[in-house]
Structure formats: structure tokens, C-alpha cells
Amino acid sequence: MVEKVKPYVKDFWRYRHLLNNLISRDIKVKYRRSALGMLWSVLNPLLMMLVMYVVFSQIFRMTQMNRGDVEVNFAVYLLTGQLMYNFFSEATQTAMSSVLSAAPLIKKVYIPKYIFPLEKVAFSFVNMIFSLIALILVMVFTRTPVHATVLLFWVPMVILFVFNFGVGLILAAGTVFFRDIMHLYGVAVTALMYLTPIMYDVSILPDWARAVIPFNPMYWFVSMFRDFVIYGEFPGINAWIGTCMSALVALVLGLALFKKSQDRFVLYI
Amino acid sequence: MSMIEVRDVSMRFNMAKERVDNLKEYFIKRVKGTLKFEEFYALTDVSLTVEKGDVYGLVGLNGSGKSTLLKIVAGVLKPSSGTAVVRGTIAPLIELGAGFDMDLTARENIYLNGAVLGLEPAFIDAKFDEIVDFSELRNFLDVPLKNYSSGMVARIAFAIATVTKPDILIADEILSVGDFLFQKKCEQRMRELMSGGTTVLIVSHSIDQIERLCNRVAWLDHGHIRMDGPVEEVCAAYKSLGQSAGEGAGA
Numbered sequence: 001m002v003e004k005v006k007p008y009v010k011d012f013w014r015y016r017h018l019l020n021n022l023i024s025r026d027i028k029v030k031y032r033r034s035a036l037g038m039l040w041s042v043l044n045p046l047l048m049m050l051v052m053y054v055v056f057s058q059i060f061r062m063t064q065m066n067r068g069d070v071e072v073n074f075a076v077y078l079l080t081g082q083l084m085y086n087f088f089s090e091a092t093q094t095a096m097s098s099v100l101s102a103a104p105l106i107k108k109v110y111i112p113k114y115i116f117p118l119e120k121v122a123f124s125f126v127n128m129i130f131s132l133i134a135l136i137l138v139m140v141f142t143r144t145p146v147h148a149t150v151l152l153f154w155v156p157m158v159i160l161f162v163f164n165f166g167v168g169l170i171l172a173a174g175t176v177f178f179r180d181i182m183h184l185y186g187v188a189v190t191a192l193m194y195l196t197p198i199m200y201d202v203s204i205l206p207d208w209a210r211a212v213i214p215f216n217p218m219y220w221f222v223s224m225f226r227d228f229v230i231y232g233e234f235p236g237i238n239a240w241i242g243t244c245m246s247a248l249v250a251l252v253l254g255l256a257l258f259k260k261s262q263d264r265f266v267l268y269i
Numbered sequence: 270m271s272m273i274e275v276r277d278v279s280m281r282f283n284m285a286k287e288r289v290d291n292l293k294e295y296f297i298k299r300v301k302g303t304l305k306f307e308e309f310y311a312l313t314d315v316s317l318t319v320e321k322g323d324v325y326g327l328v329g330l331n332g333s334g335k336s337t338l339l340k341i342v343a344g345v346l347k348p349s350s351g352t353a354v355v356r357g358t359i360a361p362l363i364e365l366g367a368g369f370d371m372d373l374t375a376r377e378n379i380y381l382n383g384a385v386l387g388l389e390p391a392f393i394d395a396k397f398d399e400i401v402d403f404s405e406l407r408n409f410l411d412v413p414l415k416n417y418s419s420g421m422v423a424r425i426a427f428a429i430a431t432v433t434k435p436d437i438l439i440a441d442e443i444l445s446v447g448d449f450l451f452q453k454k455c456e457q458r459m460r461e462l463m464s465g466g467t468t469v470l471i472v473s474h475s476i477d478q479i480e481r482l483c484n485r486v487a488w489l490d491h492g493h494i495r496m497d498g499p500v501e502e503v504c505a506a507y508k509s510l511g512q513s514a515g516e517g518a519g520a
């Protein structure tokens with residue numbers, strides 16, 4: 001087993017700088033010629049949240065998302081959900097086309113190909129860290145009380161990283177052979193967003209939707225993150241199973257599928 | 270000791286008449302059983318052995334499979350059957366500037382391309398001046414690559430690729446880019462590497478160059494090895510092809 005994994009580890013070690021380089025290139029390209037540069041990464045989620053906050057608080061009259069005696073401002077509730085969901089949707093969507101857009105490279109030199117989806121997930125992770133700053137600002141501004149569990153905020157992020165990488169591998173490999181996956185997945189991400197309690201609480205859902213929602217991995221990621229960060233609770237066993245199992249299944253499936261098809265990529269891109 | 274061992278390699282490409290890359294077509298064709306590809310062999314049962322210190326040339330007409338063979342040796346393509354075993358580090362000069370991002374500056378690209386080739390940043394730091402001096406582009410270092418001419422891009426790419434002392438250098442018609450002074454310089458650099466013990470596998474459409482540099486040559490013809498041996502014999506036979514073709518046209 002160890003012997004089998006060794007060449008992969010060696011390969012990864014050799015190309016770790018490529019990973020760094022690609023991430024910093026993505027950052028450079030993203031902020032080139034914008035006056036505010038990196039600041040946009042914080043500003044963007046703030047402004048998006050502001051828009052949604054205004055819509056929901058003014059039109060739908062939602063201002064508090066309390067649980068028990070913990071009072072939570074709707075803006076904080078919204079931003080925590082968005083943070084997790086945006087990481088998922090950005091990471092998987094960019095990973096999906098990562099192999100295709102690396103075609104010029106893949107056709108010219110040998111590079112371990114999983115680098116490309118991995119890089120996109122890592123880049124989205126960096127973007128999420130910027131959004132985290134926005135979240136902290138909003139939490140301070142709304143005087144949201146913090147609990148000791150907040151120190152574990154990174155746990156769902158790391159599990160979600162693994163989940164995203166697994167899903168990204170599956171999508172990246174699939175898209176090489178069938179471009180329609182790109183269009184389908186865009187729709188799927190939107191549908192899944194409405195099935196994730198980002199701007200509503202599960203209690204408002206009809207029975208059928210409440211029966212379906214446990215099968216949505218993002219539901220578990222979002223609720224685990226909120227438990228840690230705003231409700232000061234340790235997530236229940238279901239949340240752990242929901243997040244860890246979906247990450248594991250996605251990763252194993254993704255690696256297997258990717259490994260099986262990667263030698264044929266160069267013939268289809 | 271052999272550095273490159275190619276055994277019975279065949280490379281099959283699917284020349285899909287219509288490219289099936291969407292699900293609807295795929296399923297319809299799959300169900301109807303009309304999912305067919307025109308198969309095309311770019312290489313058929315190719316075997317060759319490159320010994321340590323060899324400068325091995327590949328000649329052949331356009332489309333005879335030279336680039337395909339180099340890509341298999343470099344690990345870019347997996348052969349449909351057969352094996353290619355390579356012992357040692359490879360510097361691939363197959364297409365220059367793999368991974369160059371035209372929007373980034375030359376300086377940034379040197380690091381990016383180095384990483385693509387699996388080089389350590391510290392190593393590039395140490396060799397930075399050498400790369401810049403070789404490419405003679407010091408004044409343009411902070412200019413985005415899109416403002417470079419293709420010859421200038423080739424210079425940097427060649428300088429980075431040869432800054433390591435690889436065990437094996439694989440070069441595909443790269444000496445045809447750039448002006449004649451740069452070509453001379455490249456040849457000089459390749460000679461340096463060779464005398465340092467680097468094994469070379471090279472494709473060139475200049476027979477003169479092959480005769481100057483190589484000790485062994487293989488002649489590829491429609492994906493088959495037609496001849497393989499010492500440089501004089503193979504080049505003489507290959508050149509006679511041109512003469513007989515010339516005569517045929519003349520007659």
C-alpha cells in the first residue's frame with residue numbers, strides 16, 4: 001500500500017511549486033487593472049450580502065434567525081450560509097473546466113493532471129478566506145456574541161475542501177468527454193442552492209422538502225459551520241456523518257474516475 | 270546503459286469523423302450502434318534504444334510520427350500499446366514555452382515555466398541571471414510576454430529548459446525558430462550539454478544539422494521505422510529519397 005502511494009507523493013512534492021505558481025497567477029489575473037485590487041474579495045461578499053439583506057429584511061421582513069435564546073442577526077445568518085455555498089459552487093465550477101483550459105499545457109509537457117482541479121479548489125479556498133474577513137466585520141458590526149466553538153470554524157471548511165476536490169475531479173474528467181456537463185451543472189448548482197438553507201430556516205419548508213434536504217451534503221456543511229460560528233453548539237452526529245461521508249465518497253469516486261480516464265484526456269482536449 | 274527504451278510502441282488516434290462530445294449524440298449513437306471512429310495509427314510497432322551519451326536523430330517526412338514518438342517518450346502521450354521506459358530526468362523541448370501566460374511578464378513566466386518543468390524556485394533564483402543573459406532580453410524583463418515576438422519567446426523558453434543539466438534532452442524542431450545567431454547559440458548550448466553527458470533525442474528537418482550533431486539516426490516512414498543505424502548510412506538513404514522523388518518528377 002505504502003509502496004503504491006509513494007510515487008504519487010513524490011510526484012506531488014515535485015510539482016508543489018506549480019500549484020503555488022498557478023494559484024498566484026490566478027490571483028494576479030483576477031485583480032489586474034482593478035484599482036481596489038484584493039479589497040474586492042472582501043468588498044464583493046459584503047455588497048452581495050447587503051443587497052440580499054435589504055431584499056429579505058425589507059420585503060420579506062426577516063431580521064432575526066434565533067435559535068433558543070441565541071439571537072442571530074439575519075445578515076450574519078445569510079453570510080455564513082453564503083460563505084460555505086459560494087466556496088462549493090465556485091470551487092466545483094472552476095475545477096470542472098480546469099482540465100479543458102489547461103489543454104495547451106497538457107498537450108506539451110507531462111504534469112500530474114489532478115493539479116488543475118486541485119489548484120482551482122485551493123484558489124476558491126483563498127477567496128473564501130477573504131470572505132471570512134467580511135463575515136468577521138459583519139459579526140463585529142452587528143455585535144454578534146461569540147462562543148468558544150468559534151475556534152473550530154475551520155473544521156467544516158477543511159472537510160468541504162475535500163468534498164469539493166472530489167466533486168471537482170469527477171466533473172473535470174466528465175467534462176473532457178462530454179461538454180454538456182458544464183451546462184447541466186450550472187443548473188444543478190442553482191437548484192441545490194435553493195435546497196440549502198442559506199437565506200431561510202429549515203422550519204419554513206414543507207414536509208417533502210424537509211425529507212429531501214438531509215440528502216443534500218451542503219445542508220450539513222452549512223449547518224455545521226453555523227453551529228460552530230454563530231450558535232455556539234457542537235454539531236450533532238448527523239452533521240458529522242453527513243459532511244465526512246460525502247467528502248469521503250466524493251474523493252474516492254473522484255480519484256478512481258480521474259485516474260482511470262486521465263491518459264485519454266490529451267486525445268479529447 | 271540504455272537511457273530510452275521504446276518497445277513495440279503503437280499509437281492509435283481516433284479520427285472521429287464527427288466528434289461526439291455531447292451526451293445526446295453519444296447516447297443516440299450508442300443505442301443505434303453507430304458510434305464508430307476512424308482509427309488511425311500514427312505509430313506502428315516502433316522500437317528503438319537510445320544509449321547513454323547518444324545523440325539520436327529522428328528523420329522522416331511530415332506526418333510520419335516523429336512528434337508523436339517524442340511526446341510518448343516525454344510522457345505527454347500514453348502509447349496505445351507497447352512501452353517506453355525512460356531512465357533519468359527529461360528536459361522536453363517539444364513545444365517551447367509550455368505554460369507561458371502571455372499576460373504575465375517575462376520574469377513571472379520564468380518562474381511559472383520553471384514550475385511547469387518541476388524546478389525549485391530557489392534553483393531558478395540561482396540561475397536567473399544565466400537564463401536572462403542567455404536569452405539576451407534583460408531590458409524586456411518586465412514587459413508582458415504578449416508584446417514579445419515569437420523568436421523572443423523561444424529564446425526564453427530555450428534558456429529555461431536547458432538551464433538544468435538533464436539526463437535526457439528531447440528536442441522537436443526547436444532549432445528552426447529564432448534568428449540564425451540564436452540558432453547557433455542553441456546548437457552551442459546543446460553541444461555543451463552533450464559533452465556533459467546528456468543524452469539527446471532530436472527531430473530536425475535540417476539534414477545538415479542532424480549530420481552535424483547526431484551519431485545515430487532513425488528514419489520514420491508512415492509510423493514505421495524504415496531504417497535505423499549510424500548517421501551516415503541513414504542520412505544517405507534518406508537523402509536519396511529526395512533525389513529519386515526529384516528524378517521521378519523530372520522524368
Ligand SMILES: Nc1ncnc2c1ncn2[C@@H]1O[C@H](COP(=O)(O)OP(=O)(O)O)[C@@H](O)[C@H]1O
Nearest residue numbers: 267282311329330331332333334335336337338
Ligand atoms: N492528437 C491527435 N489526434 C489525431 N491525429 C493526430 C494527433 N496528433 C498527431 N496526429 C496525426 O499523427 C500523424 C503523425 O503526426 P506527427 O507525429 O506530428 O508527425 P511529424 O512530427 O512527423 O510531422 C499525423 O498524421 C497527425 O495528423
Ligand SMILES: [Mg+2]
Nearest residue numbers: 335336337441
Ligand atoms: Mg512534428
